[in-house]
Amino acid sequence: MEEIKKIARELLAENKVQVVLGFEKGTANKVRPAFFTKAEDIDKLIYNEACIHNIALYLKKDTCQHAKGVAITATPNVVRSILQLSAENQITEEKIHIIGITHEGKCAGILDFKAAEEFSKTQPKGLKPEDKALIEKIQAMSLEERFDYWVEAFSPCIKCYACRASCPMCYCGKCNVETNNPQWIPVASHKYGNVEWHMMRAMHLAGRCINCGECNRSCPVDIPLNILSYMLSDFVLDEFxxxxxxxSVFTSALSAYTVVDKENFIK
Amino acid sequence: MSEFQPKIVAFVCNWCTYAGADLTGTSRIKYSPNVRIVRFPCTGRIDYMLLTKAFASGADGIIVSGCHPNDCHYTSGNFYARRRWIVFKKLCDFMGIDTRRIVFSWVSAAEGSKWADIVNTTNEEIIKLGPYDSYHKLSTQDILE
Known part of the structure; x- marks a missing residue:
């Protein structure tokens, strides 16, 4: 904690970075993501077990885009997001100073991308047991039951797109849902539009999702939509x-191919 | 002839399957008229959303077809498409969308008879499965509710 502050303060004081992305105390014992631009403000920077938000998504926002250097307090999920953003040419190494934080909450110092790759490999990842159980439960259902399950699960969706807004990988300037000619995704939140939206979301994240679970956490109606991406990441890992x-340099599964890809359903 | 005549949409690539279907016609091979062919520049252009849109607009079955691997007019379009289909099929299965109704195939420009065969077997299969009411219901009824 003190170590994180020290690093952040130094980076700002030496003008290596113009903004530090981290957390500050929010209202009612909550924490909230914050942008620190002055070394003296760093006193407000905090890190505790409540800081689970994936703040890598702010790297694509104007404040960070316009800064010459950005430091970010990065939990394993944030580090993975940064690496994937770099793989998709969204951020450059020179600009980002990763202040690594292990899953136990210990400071891992400043990581360059090479160190971040090592860090990312050593940190635990994977599905939570309850998510795994839910995936298995759905896979055991019959076709009709699965369809009904998802239609029902998506039906409370109010199309607030919090899942999209909280996802570091959903950075397109103009999303397909905003396209209205042709209208890919119906605007109203009826069952049909909800199914299509979540299907499109899952497909767009297939092979790119880093499984931080932020989409599920930010969903105001608790749709288990993260397991769609989890299931696909698992599948993509097995298959490809x-x-x-x-x-940090990587072509995601659906942007690549091999001539020997195996399938058993194409006639 | 059964009473239920399914609507089948075929998304095909311009260079192989479309030419193949053309050959079926010029060879005077009879095949089911239930298929509506939509021509694309390449299988790599066939977006999975188009498949869901077809189901939503009343299709009971879908055929997606293009050049055989290594025969793509653009060298690699069908390889990208194949990966996309592998993942899309998995997602559909997981979400309970009936993948028996989506037929993927490779049909070259010389395979007129294979095209007729694919359309006919798909047609029979879809007749057996019946109309895709559960998805159609989503896109029509539930909107009005």
Missing amino acids: DSEAGLN
Whole structure:
């Protein structure tokens, strides 16, 4: 904690970075992501077990885009997001100073991308047991039950797109849902539009999702939509041996191919 | 002839399957008229959203077809498409969308008879499965509710 502050303060004081991305105390014992631009403000920077938000998404926002240097307090999920953003040419190494924080909450110092790759490989990842159980439960259902399950699960969706807004990988300037000619995704939140939206979301994240679970956490109606991406990441790993968030230079599964890809359903 | 005549949409690539379907016609091979062919520049252009849109607009079955691997007019379009289909099929299965209704195939410009065969077997299969009411219901009824 003090170590994180010290690093952040130094970076700002030496003008290596113009903004530090981290957390500050919010209202009612909550924490909130914050941008620190002055070394004296760093006193307000905090890190504790409540700081679970994936703040890598702010790297694509104007404040960070316009700064010459950005430091970020990075938990394993944030580090993985940064690596994937770099793999998609969204951020450059020179600009980002990663202040690594292990899953136990210990400071791992400043990581360059090479160190971040090592860090990312050593940190635990994978599905929570309850998510795994839910995936298995759904896979055991019959086709009709699965369809009904998802239609029902998506039906409370109010199309607030918090899942999109909280996802570091959903950085497109103009999203397909805003396209209204042709209208890919219906605007109203009826069952049909909800199914299509979540299906599109899952497909767009297939092979790119780093499984931080932020989409599920930010969902105001608690749709288990993260397991769609979890299931696909698992599948992509098995099928194509490709995993997002481990390398800063990487072509994600659906942007690549091999001539020997195996399938058993094309006639 | 059964009473239920399914609507089948075929998304095909311009260079192989479309030419293949053309050959079926010029060879005077009869095949089911239930198929509506939509021509694309390449299988790599066939967006999975188009498939869901077809189901939503009343299709009971879908055929997606293009050049055989290594025969793509653009060298690699069908390889990208193949990966996308592998993942999309998995997602559909997981979400309970009936993948028996989506037929993927490779049909070259010389395979007129294979095209007729694919359309006919798909047609029979979809007749057996019946109309895709559960998805159609989503896109029509539930909107009005």
